[in-house]
Amino acid sequence: MNLVLLSVLLIALQQAQGSSSQPWLLKPNVLVVEKEMQSTVEVPLICGESFEGAEISWRNEGEELGQRGNRITVTVEEMMAGNYTCHDSAGALLGHQLVLVQVQGGQRQRKILKGSDNADYIKCSSKNYGGIFRCSWQWSNERKGSVVLISATRSSDGRDITCTLDSDEAGITCTDQFQCAYSEEQDHIELEVYVRSLYRLEKYFSSFSISEIVKPDSVHIAKLQGSTFELQYPETWSVPASFFPLRFHIKVVPHKKDCDYEAQSRTQVIFTQNQTFSVNNRREFLLCVRAQDPLCNSAWSEWSKYE
Ligand SMILES: *[C@@H]1O[C@H](CO)[C@@H](O)[C@H](O)[C@H]1NC(C)=O
Ligand SMILES: *[C@@H]1O[C@H](CO)[C@@H](O)[C@H](O)[C@H]1NC(C)=O
Numbered sequence: 001m002n003l004v005l006l007s008v009l010l011i012a013l014q015q016a017q018g019s020s021s022q023p024w025l026l027k028p029n030v031l032v033v034e035k036e037m038q039s040t041v042e043v044p045l046i047c048g049e050s051f052e053g054a055e056i057s058w059r060n061e062g063e064e065l066g067q068r069g070n071r072i073t074v075t076v077e078e079m080m081a082g083n084y085t086c087h088d089s090a091g092a093l094l095g096h097q098l099v100l101v102q103v104q105g106g107q108r109q110r111k112i113l114k115g116s117d118n119a120d121y122i123k124c125s126s127k128n129y130g131g132i133f134r135c136s137w138q139w140s141n142e143r144k145g146s147v148v149l150i151s152a153t154r155s156s157d158g159r160d161i162t163c164t165l166d167s168d169e170a171g172i173t174c175t176d177q178f179q180c181a182y183s184e185e186q187d188h189i190e191l192e193v194y195v196r197s198l199y200r201l202e203k204y205f206s207s208f209s210i211s212e213i214v215k216p217d218s219v220h221i222a223k224l225q226g227s228t229f230e231l232q233y234p235e236t237w238s239v240p241a242s243f244f245p246l247r248f249h250i251k252v253v254p255h256k257k258d259c260d261y262e263a264q265s266r267t268q269v270i271f272t273q274n275q276t277f278s279v280n281n282r283r284e285f286l287l288c289v290r291a292q293d294p295l296c297n298s299a300w301s302e303w304s305k306y307e
Helices: 002-016
Strands: 024-027 030-035 040-046 057-060 063-068 071-077 082-087 093-103 123-125 132-136 146-154 162-165 171-175 189-197 200-208 220-225 228-232 246-254 266-271 275-278 285-292 304-306
Touching: 024 146, 030 040, 040 093, 063 071, 071 093, 132 189, 146 162, 220 304
Parallel strands: 030 093, 093 200
Antiparallel strands: 024 030, 040 071, 057 063, 057 082, 082 093, 123 132, 132 171, 146 189, 162 171, 189 200, 220 228, 228 275, 246 266, 246 285, 285 304
16 A cells, blocks of 8 residues: 555656655655745645545644645645644554655755764765775754665766664765775765754765775784884775785874874884884883875874883
8 A cells, every 4th residue: 555655656756856846755755845944835745546535634743634635735834844644534544754844055054963064064984995984973962863864876877885874873884885995996975864853854965985085993003022013904904905005104202192292203104014113212102103095195093002
């Protein structure tokens, strides 16, 4: 029954999608109305083709609407839409439609996620070139938000990338199964995140390639003997290291300082394997090491410390 309902809606909506003032289907049972904040829009709802002529009543969030019949029109004012359900004469649920409002030009007045401009809302990173990446965002404190839809595709072929949402709905882990670590990336990943707070819908967008968001995991520092250490490639980094070399930034700073301290001895070298490093320092010291992909000048890993 729901399938019939959905296909009818899809046909009705595909015909309507040309104009921005017509509602469009974001996903099954979720209709989007794009409008100016202050304007009022009439939204036609259909319970289902097979219910034509039947006695049908409608509710919004459980509250009875005056209108009856298979097709009704509801009025959406400001941000107030609803979750409309249709029922048979005995009151049984026949279908539902969540109607959400997207403010036109709403990019300038975002409210559901925290951030100052579009680039800041969604942060993505990848530990290597294998095709798995993570993105995260922060919910604003004032509103209770939830994710409605995530879509990630490769721009050239529209190939889908699978993403799973964290349980707190503040991040995703995605896998591009066809990402080839050994070849140059030809195109970008386009990420769309639709979130809602009550009936307000906002769309966030990010576009990047894996090489733009790569950030190696921390280097592992293993003590060999005395003040000699082995600096080891992060376990999660792409292999072989000869093909994916890392640049190590090594700093020896005075004891009780931290790794941001501007030390005199700084070393930046490209290692294609684990490297032994000796500190010629009789006093107490702090050894700081971090890594970067030199080929794309990636973000640096977090510092690893040994004291
Ligand atoms: C809308 O109503 C339907 C039917 O009662 C329910 O299954 C669905 O979870 C509701 N959706 C929201 C977002 O409240
Ligand atoms: C570095 O050392 C670790 C631990 O011994 C080892 O598992 C890893 O394969 C080494 N990596 C390289 C690039 O030599």
